[in-house]
Amino acid sequence: MKILVIEDNKDILINIVDYLSIKGYDVDCAQNGVAGFNLATQNTYDLIVLDIMLPGMDGLEVCNMLRQEARKNIPIIMLTARDSIDDRITGFKAGADDYLIKPFALVELVARIEAVIRRSQGHGSNLLQVSNLVYNMDTYVVQRGEITLKLTPLSLKLLEILMKRSPNVVPREVLEQQVWGDEIPDTDILRSHIHQLRQIIDKPFDKPLLHTVPKLGYKLADSLDAS
Numbered sequence: 001m002k003i004l005v006i007e008d009n010k011d012i013l014i015n016i017v018d019y020l021s022i023k024g025y026d027v028d029c030a031q032n033g034v035a036g037f038n039l040a041t042q043n044t045y046d047l048i049v050l051d052i053m054l055p056g057m058d059g060l061e062v063c064n065m066l067r068q069e070a071r072k073n074i075p076i077i078m079l080t081a082r083d084s085i086d087d088r089i090t091g092f093k094a095g096a097d098d099y100l101i102k103p104f105a106l107v108e109l110v111a112r113i114e115a116v117i118r119r120s121q122g123h124g125s126n127l128l129q130v131s132n133l134v135y136n137m138d139t140y141v142v143q144r145g146e147i148t149l150k151l152t153p154l155s156l157k158l159l160e161i162l163m164k165r166s167p168n169v170v171p172r173e174v175l176e177q178q179v180w181g182d183e184i185p186d187t188d189i190l191r192s193h194i195h196q197l198r199q200i201i202d203k204p205f206d207k208p209l210l211h212t213v214p215k216l217g218y219k220l221a222d223s224l225d226a227s
Contacts, residue, residue: 001024001025001026001046001047001117002025002026002027002028002043002044002045002046003020003025003026003027003028003045003046003047003048003049003113004027004028004029004030004036004039004040004043004045004047004048004049005017005020005027005028005029005030005048005049006029006030006031006032006033006035006036006039006048006049006050006051006054006059006062007029007031007049007051007054007079008031008032008051008053008054008055009051010031012051012102013029013031015106016049016106016109017029019106019109019110020110020113023110025113028043028045031055032054032055032056032057033054033055033056033057033058033059033061033062034056034057035056036048036050036054036062037057037062037065037066040062040066040072040074041066041072045074046074046075046117046120047074047075047076047077047113047116047117047120048066048074048075048076048077049077049079049109049113050062050063050076050077050078050079050096051078051079051080052078052079052080052082052091053080053081059078059079059080060090060091060094063076063078063091063094063095063096064094064095066095067094067095068095068146073127073129075097075098075116075117075120076095076096076097076098077096077097077098077099077100077109077112077113077116078091078096078098078099078100079100079102079104080099080100080101080102081101081102082101083101097116097120098112098115098116100112126138128160128163128164129163130163130166130167130209130220130221130222131207131209131221131222132144132145133163133201133209133220135156135159135160135163137160140156142156142159142201144201144205145205147204149200149201150200151197151200152196154179154193155193155196155197155200157178157179158175158179158193158194158197159197159201159220161174161175161178161179162175162210162218162219162220163220165219165220166219166220166221167219167220167221167222168219169213169216169217169218169219170217170218170219171216171217172190172216172217172218173217174217175190175217175218176190179193194210194212194218197210198210207222209221209222211223211224
């Protein structure tokens with residue numbers, strides 16, 4: 001497991017990095033928000049431990065930018081000395097998965113890391129994401145960027161199949177079988193529903209995500225060449 005720790009207090013940072021390393025984690029670190037954001041966007045991490053009070057760019061801004069601009073769904077645990085309910089709500093609204101109040105025991109930090117990673121790997125959030133298109137399967141809410149999209153149940157089913165297999169091509173036969181089983185209404189029904197789905201998730205936006213692959217099927221990806 002690879003973890004990024006973003007903390008400006010050198011003593012706290014050293015303690016966290018040393019303890020996580022002893023526990024078997026591969027750890028990178030940064031002491032300001034800008035450096036931390038750059039590491040988070042340039043590398044792949046299983047989790048980020050993020051202090052709120054950071055120089056250059058505070059933790060809330062880092063978290064918000066990772067969620068909104070970089071579209072990163074890396075689990076994030078925020079560290080802070082602020083313990084009011086309003087502060088916690090602000091952190092969660094920025095996109096934090098958990099919130100740990102300073103001072104804390106390192107054993108508790110590890111316990112929270114393990115719990116958050118378990119939820120993430122177990123798809124506890126049930127979020128599917130392709131580029132800036134996000135589908136929350138718990139709430140049936142689909143968003144592209146900041147815009148919430150309205151889809152029919154059948155369109156949601158098609159979208160789920162395509163997103164789960166992205167960026168791979170999904171053959172027409174697979175889509176038809178998973179949506180209608182052995183009772184496909186007619187030969188053009190899939191094409192019609194794909195057209196409707198494309199009108200909703202692509203037409204209002206500059207960049208298409210739903211691509212037709214001639215003689216094969218359909219794929220949901222940043223580009224037709226993505227693989």
